[in-house]
Amino acid sequence: MRDATHALIVIDVQNDFCPGGALAVPEGDRIVPGINALMEAFPAVILTQDWHPAGHSSFASQHPGKAPMEMTEMPYGPQVLWPDHCVQGTNGAAFHADLNTTRADLIIRKGTNPAIDSYSAFFENDQTTPTGLEGYLRTRGIEHLTMVGLATDFCVNFSAVDAAKLGFAVDVRMELCRAIDLNGSLAAARDGMASFGVTLT
Ligand code: VGL
Ligand code: ZN
Numbered sequence: 001m002r003d004a005t006h007a008l009i010v011i012d013v014q015n016d017f018c019p020g021g022a023l024a025v026p027e028g029d030r031i032v033p034g035i036n037a038l039m040e041a042f043p044a045v046i047l048t049q050d051w052h053p054a055g056h057s058s059f060a061s062q063h064p065g066k067a068p069m070e071m072t073e074m075p076y077g078p079q080v081l082w083p084d085h086c087v088q089g090t091n092g093a094a095f096h097a098d099l100n101t102t103r104a105d106l107i108i109r110k111g112t113n114p115a116i117d118s119y120s121a122f123f124e125n126d127q128t129t130p131t132g133l134e135g136y137l138r139t140r141g142i143e144h145l146t147m148v149g150l151a152t153d154f155c156v157n158f159s160a161v162d163a164a165k166l167g168f169a170v171d172v173r174m175e176l177c178r179a180i181d182l183n184g185s186l187a188a189a190r191d192g193m194a195s196f197g198v199t200l201t
Pocket of ligand 2 (some may be wrong): 058082085086111156193
């Protein structure tokens with residue numbers, strides 16, 4: 001067991017990101033047993049859940065003439081348009097049935113603002129609106145974060161980089177993550193995380 005300054009952050013292991021889901025990540029379900037096992041070694045376990053209202057502005061369906069995986073320009077910058085996914089209260093937004101959610105100290109939901117997407121567990125995509133996770137971790141005295149989950153190149157990447165920028169020591173267990181890999185986004189995410197001092201193992 002690691003000491004009380006370590007937390008495991010499990011990013012978005014939800015049905016819509018697993019095979020058969022609306023935004024399926026290849027092999028997204030394969031990481032579940034390993035994540036459950038890893039929980040045993042951590043005194044703190046935090047789960048994140050992508051949790052969009054219906055009609056969220058990151059959905060291509062809200063942008064006439066746009067298809068999923070195309071880009072648009074939002075007030076806060078460029079944004080990938082996604083298929084409708086992880087709509088609040090739906091089965092697609094639920095955690096994978098085999099994920100051990102009993103062990104979670106905290107479940108943090110993100111992407112709830114209809115106007116702003118949120119990949120990171122710390123800040124929405126405007127890079128300024130906090131989710132509150134930083135305060136939770138700091139008040140518990142947590143300094144070291146191990147991250148796993150979906151998708152490597154989006155929510156894991158943004159969460160890991162934000163955590164490193166905030167001064168947490170971060171490692172990402174790559175074998176317990178899976179990627180969407182849109183136009184080389186996995187390679188870019190690896191480089192980006194490493195450049196901010198995230199340890200990739
Ligand atoms: C995610 C795209 C849209 C993720 C969430 O969890 O990586 N990706 N919403
Ligand atoms: Zn989303």
